[in-house]
Amino acid sequence: MLLKLVPPTVPDRLTAMKNRLKALPRPDGLCQCPRCGNRSMLTEKSGVFIKAGRKSGGTVIVKDVCAACYRAGIYSPMVPTLEPVSPSKVVPRKR
Numbered sequence: 001m002l003l004k005l006v007p008p009t010v011p012d013r014l015t016a017m018k019n020r021l022k023a024l025p026r027p028d029g030l031c032q033c034p035r036c037g038n039r040s041m042l043t044e045k046s047g048v049f050i051k052a053g054r055k056s057g058g059t060v061i062v063k064d065v066c067a068a069c070y071r072a073g074i075y076s077p078m079v080p081t082l083e084p085v086s087p088s089k090v091v092p093r094k095r
């Protein structure tokens with residue numbers, strides 16, 4: 001079988017816009033969606049009370065996800081989390 005090198009295709013308008021947004025310079029620490037480049041973050045809470053003009057309580061349903069991706073039904077976390085993996089869940093690498 002002969003392998004051929006396929007030249008990269010020209011991205012469509014939406015993909016080109018996403019790539020351009022992701023490549024924009026940003027201040028250190030500014031959160032940006034790794035998927036679409038959006039900078040709006042969303043946290044969804046259920047059961048929030050308003051007492052004396054202040055919000056209180058509530059259960060966090062979704063925290064720190066991209067608002068644009070969430071509207072499209074995609075879960076894209078904007079804050080990276082590093083969680084320890086328990087040794088029982090580590091799958092040994094096959095050699």
Ligand SMILES: [Zn+2]
Pocket residue numbers: 033034035036037038066067068069070076
């Ligand atoms: Zn996004």
